[in-house]
Amino acid sequence: MRKVIASAALTALVASLSLGVVQAQSTAQPIIGLITKTETNPFFVKMKEGAQKEATRLGAKLLTAAGKADGDNAGQVAAIENMVAAGAKTILITPSDSKAIVPAIAKARAQGVMVIALDSPTEPASAVDALFATNNYQAGILIGQWAKKAMGTKKPVIATLDLFPGHPVGIARHNGFLAGFGIKGITASTKDLVNSSVACAQDSFGDQTKGQTAMENCLQKNPDINVVYTINEPAAAGAYQALKAAGKEKDVLIVSVDGGCAGVRNVEGGVIGATSQQYPLKMASMGVAAGVTYAKTGKKVSGYTDTGVTLITNKAMSGVKSQNGKFGLANCWGQ
Incomplete structure (x- = not known):
């Protein structure tokens, strides 16, 4: 009987200690x-x-x-x-x-x-x-659709200022932009960078200075470029500086992805035509x-959770859902 009682007491003690460890962890x-x-x-x-x-x-x-x-x-x-x-x-x-x-x-x-x-x-x-x-592919789709509408009947000569080779975000945004612009044969599951109908593709590493250099290189390759996709808004700012130095800033449409406050202000100022805002x-x-x-x-x-994306532009295009710069500034990030 004593052994049974002792055993029961020991079991209770172990259970109590185990519970205490669990409670301490939680x-x-x-x-x-x-x-x-x-x-x-x-x-x-x-x-x-x-x-x-x-x-x-x-x-x-x-x-x-x-x-x-x-x-x-x-x-x-x-x-x-x-x-x-x-x-x-x-x-x-x-x-x-x-x-x-x-x-x-x-x-x-x-x-x-x-x-x-x-x-x-x-x-x-x-x-x-x-x-x-x-959803970076959807972010690209939105700016591609907008750019297609904004270009109207003009023949597009496209430059893409990308991230760097092989990065899935860079691939998704780039391919999404082209798909939204109407380039055939691209889906969300396309794993490689597609350059169909692209006059010049350069890596910018998402950096303003490198974006400016990339745009300068593209203008040397084809001075008739009139649509520029950029991986993010710092690259877009660099592209604009190169275009301005060449006297082409009013003749070229720039679209981007990010939705940072500096980028949205560039939408307000006409530097960027439209950007896809993320959160x-x-x-x-x-x-x-x-x-x-x-x-x-x-x-x-587990799995994927989409945290949302909104097209920000002050030039709304029919059939492309968007918000204006005021909305963008109310929901932006950074300085």
Whole structure:
């Protein structure tokens, strides 16, 4: 009888200790990591602000890091390792290299860390638990449709100022633009960059200075360019400077993607004809909330969540849904 009682008491003690460990884990402050491509791009600055605001609201600790420049995979790998060592149970990342980052993500997930991609998918998409991002192909479709309507009967001579080779976001926006413009044979699942009907394609790395150089190169190749697609608004600003220096700024239509405050002001000022606005704050806040839920309940999010996109222009075109610059400024990010 004493042995039975002792055994029952021991079982109860173990159960109580186990419950205490579970309760301690669920009540400990969640640690969430955010790794962006850079620290200087206004898009990622806003993402960081949104993540910090949501982390503060939910009582989580936020760790942040970034690559030295767009494309710095080694910096992001080091950040993942440091955050796992610091106790992060969820890592939010905007991958600079969608393929090269996968082994580091796999290692973190094997240690029980939930990894969510923000803005940019990994290759394969299944390398992370979930993706919160703009539908970049749809963002391209919108500016392509608008540009097609805006050109009217003019013969288009198109230049594309892209990101850099192989990046899925760059491919999706570029191909979406061409599909929206009416170029046949392109779908959302097209994996390679299509250059049908493109007079000049240059990489800008999403940078204003490199965007200006890319536009100068395109004008040398074909001075008759009259439509310019840019991967983002800094590249668009660079393109405009090159066009202005050549005396062609009033003869060329520029479209872009981002929806940052500087970009929307350029829509207001006539520098950019239309831009597709995305919402980095929403991506980040949703990611942090998912991380807190995982820390408290063990429940992971999965799959793709579309965080929305809106065409911003002050020259509405029939059949293309859009909002004006006033709406864009009320919902923009950055300075």
